[in-house]
Amino acid sequence: MKGAGVAPGHDPVPAGRRARAALDAAERLLDTARRLLDDHTRAVTAIREAFGPLQRELMETELRAIPVSRLRDVTAGRLRLGALEQAGFTSVHEVYEAGRHTLRQVPGVGAHTAGQAVAAATRIAEAVGETVSVRIDVDHPEPRTTALVVALHRLVEAGPGLRRAHDTAERLATELRALLPQAAPARGRLRLALSGRDGRARALGAVGRIRRLLDEAAEAEVPLLFAQMSVDLLREPASEIEAWVDFELRSADYYGVLTQTAGGTPDVAAAEGFMPSEIAGRVRAQPLDDTRLRVSLRGYQSFGARFALAQRRVIIGDEMGLGKTVQAIAALAHLAARGGTHFLVVCPSSVLINWTREIGSRSTLRAIPVHGPERQEAFTEWRERGGVAVTTFDSLHTLPLLRAREGPGDRTGTLRDEPRMLVVDEAHYVKNPDTRRSRAMSDWAEHAGHVLFLTGTPMENRVAEFRSLIRRLQPGLAPAVQGADAVVGAHAFRRAVAPAYLRRNQQDVLAELPALVRVDEWEELSAGDLAAYRTAVADAHFMRMRRAAYARPETSAKLGRLRELVTEAAGNELKVVVFSYFREVLTAVHQALGEGVFGPLSGDMPADRRQRIVDRFGAVPGHAVLLSQIQAGGVGLNMQAASVVILCDPQVKPTLEHQAVARAHRMGQIRPVQVHRLLAVDSVDQRLLDILADKNRLFDAYARRSEMADATPDAIDVAERDIARRIVEEEQLRLAGGADAAGGPGGPVGPGGPGGGSS
Known part of the structure; x- marks a missing residue:
């Protein structure tokens, strides 16, 4: 803090006072973060307490249907079940509920057999617990599902900002808990002097790191985010009818929160498109900045966005209904948060308006429709200001590639790495490389930083079509795409083309069916x-x-x-x-x-x-x-x-x-x-x-x-x-532009009225 009359290099605020102020601010931030984490934990606990009985009931039903003889399979045939069967044990559930002590009271069952039987039943119960899915029946609400919906409502209502707030609070709490004790000697000059050389260095280093954390938090408006999320978490519980109505309107959000908080995660291999482990690991390690998103992603959607970013030039071919659009928007938002300015979406004219609306409602990105008679003006605006240009296959060839001038007298220009991402929806529209739309798309794709093709049709059923598309993305992979891979099966095909193709089916990733x-x-x-x-x-x-x-x-x-x-x-x-x-x-x-x-x-x-x-x-x-x-x-x-x-x-x-x-x-x-x-x-x-x-x-x-x-x-x-x-x-x-039209305001509704017409 420098001002007039202050000698250069002299700070009018003593270092000790500035350190104390920073440490006090850090303690307040830590306290806020802890309270937010505690409030979130209470909300999650309420969900788990409501979810537990429903899950246990489903587990018990499944275990009752599994004959006791299956315990022998788990122990590779080593378990003797004769005494248990003679004693009337018929299902795995009965053994699981009985426990070791009860089983040892059965004539002919020793401690070893009882332990083996319970261990085997527990393994089966754990496997069943991972596969059963609690389905919330909106048409037949009952007290237990109502309690679950009300508990979920709190986190759903908090919105996508809650996850960001929670993760930020965890990170800050972890760092500040470690830094504040180290920085404590800096609160007083005498205490700092008595800390010794190493202690002083640690304390001053910790104070410096704390100041940087405070500056980063202020720049990202973390205190405001924490305050907003705390208000949401501390609201009075929603009424039962309000929660049920909200569930009806956005059940997918409720199931998403349920999966994140209470388990029931779908099979990981299926959620990752049965991708080889080395590629899946690289995708998981890819950061995904969601600060410019307005929605929460499901786990498989987050993986899809990371896949597009990590592999750079790919096809996402998820079954319709799994949110390919939001995965693309998440990838765009990440690149925008990391400094990207220009993005391009190419789609059929029938979905151009939907893309424009989705980008605006699901992210903070600016969508610019480049279509129709004013497309050149819209293109010029996009080129100068940036954003997400949304255009059609038939308009793309009329748009000049982005160029950057090397100097004032350079008329040729050089191609930039722009747009940062090209998204092509309904990619099968460009399967024929000889069409004008395909050639235009290829020109843009050649100079885009990332290219993402979207299609809802399974490529394993269209190998020739897939090979044509893959040549535009990863030419080196095209010769490896063989029809024989598809004949072996969908999973084998996806593994063969994993560097460039990701597909998930609804039944594999939406454990909460039906949504x-x-x-x-x-x-x-x-x-x-x-x-x-x-x-x-x-x-x-x-x-x-x-x-x-x-x-x-x-x-x-x-x-x-x-x-x-x-x-x-x-x-x-x-x-x-x-x-x-x-x-x-x-x-x-x-x-x-x-x-x-x-x-x-x-x-x-x-x-x-x-x-x-x-x-x-x-x-x-x-x-x-x-x-x-x-x-x-x-x-x-x-x-x-x-x-x-x-x-x-x-x-x-x-x-x-x-x-x-x-x-x-x-x-x-x-x-x-x-x-x-x-x-x-x-x-x-x-x-x-x-x-x-x-x-x-x-x-x-x-x-x-x-x-x-x-x-x-x-x-x-x-x-x-x-x-x-x-x-x-x-x-x-x-x-009529404000003037009376034919019939005039207040005129007849017309033949048939509101209830007439064809019936």
């Missing part, structure tokens, strides 16, 4: 869609506005995305249910998908015929598609054979949507259910969601859970006609 994953698929209306939409708005026809995105199937953006989702589901042999309010929308979907589609189910179809169609759909091995009006399929039918649900249009009655999803996401479902809701920006879809979001979420969900709400869903939905009139008025004003 519910919701994705809003935002699309821009095509020119044809927009023309039909404008006409419907001008006519004040609300129902035609809702289905305008499908009025011209040949150019429909929503239909294009629907076909992509169905194709990916087919590649993974997943069954799909497609819901729409409108029969003519389902007709357009049927025509777009072609033959082999079941349905559509409709409201005027007899119930027994609907059930027969659903049964045939479920009986088909592998992939199949079922179409249904949401009013017909949303009630009374069980569609748990499907694990992908596509909603063609948002509903005025939220209960219709919830009930339709519940047809697939229910008891009997053995896979996570993915719900894709197709939405159009700047349209009735967006207005409808904005209005419905204003409703009280807690009351709506509570009413949905009541028996009366299930019987009379109309009772809790807002007035449809009011919603329709409001949206029509707003859209007429918006499209």
Whole structure:
């Protein structure tokens, strides 16, 4: 601290006082860190105490089903079980519960046999404990699962910052506990003088390290982070209904916290894509800076992001629903935190809006859509300011590579290592190296620091396609990619191509099956869609506005995305249910998908015929598609054979949507259910969601859970006609630029009204 009138090199604050101030600040920081760790421990303990009885019950059920004879297998046949079997012991559970002392009371069972039997039963119990998965049934809550959900809510609500705060608190607490005693002599001049030469050196060195820790903590705003997380951890427990509602909305986050705190971790080899140990070890050692992320990663997602960073030029081919996008964003965020400025995402036009939204909601990175007539201006902005440029395959060839000038008079420029990462979504779009889009992508990939291809289709089923993609990433690996590896099996194939390919399946890494994953698929209306939409708005026809995105199937953006989702589901042999309010929308979907589609189910179809169609759909091995009006399929039918649900249009009655999803996401479902809701920006879809979001979420969900709400869903939905009139008025004003549109604000809702249209 220097100021006017102070001699150079002279510090007006005595060194002892400055040291005491630093040590006092360090003790306060240590105390804050300890309190945070204690609060976190209490929250984790509450989860484990709620989880324990549920896990033990599942273990006991499993152990009761294992015959006592299996104990002999564990001991390689050395265990004599005759006396135990004669005494009535029939299951491993009975031996495990009995213990050594009880078994020794059995005639013919000595101390050695009793010890062996209990040890074998314990080994089996431990193995069972690692494999059983506690599933939280939202449709049948009971006191024990309610206690678990309430306990989990505290950590889920704290958000992704909690893990960062916890890890930082642990590191600071460890360092400060060691440094403060060493630095203690620096509190007083006399005490420091009496410490001897070595003691003084240790004390002053410790003070210096403490100051650096304090500066780093202040720069990273650690005290503020600790304060925020402490507030979250010390909140009053959520009410039971609030916790259950929140669980319904983001069950994946709850299961993620449960896995981190109470065990139940999926098989590590599967979570790491059955990767050879030397590559897996290198990936695990790769740091992952999450300071610019807004979400917590599951363990397998963290591994995927590290894989992309450590191996630099790779394909992540996880099964759909496992979060390939968030893994890519995590890798981008890490590079940005380490100084990266320019990143590029290339994707089909149907998912460009989703990428832009996901980057903004899941990270602090700035996404810039580089698409459409203003793409050159957007590209210039990205080149000058940095961020994540999101462009399409068809636009990429129009964008010049980033160049850095060597000097003022240099016109040629030299290529930089930019972008720091190139992400290519739906990478199979560039499998043919001779196409213009593939050549453009290869030019960018050649000069990118990292390249990440994403695809949801299993490459072991497409060896030639994989070889083509791998040549763009790691040419030296391409000759080693042989079809024979795929013939041997998926695991063998993945091991053979491990340096460049990572794939995980849902059943391998999501131990909490079934989870519910919701994705809003935002699309821009095509020119044809927009023309039909404008006409419907001008006519004040609300129902035609809702289905305008499908009025011209040949150019429909929503239909294009629907076909992509169905194709990916087919590649993974997943069954799909497609819901729409409108029969003519389902007709357009049927025509777009072609033959082999079941349905559509409709409201005027007899119930027994609907059930027969659903049964045939479920009986088909592998992939199949079922179409249904949401009013017909949303009630009374069980569609748990499907694990992908596509909603063609948002509903005025939220209960219709919830009930339709519940047809697939229910008891009997053995896979996570993915719900894709197709939405159009700047349209009735967006207005409808904005209005419905204003409703009280807690009351709506509570009413949905009541028996009366299930019987009379109309009772809790807002007035449809009011919603329709409001949206029509707003859209007429918006499209007319504030002037009265045809029909005028306050005009008729249109033929059929909010409940009319095709049914």
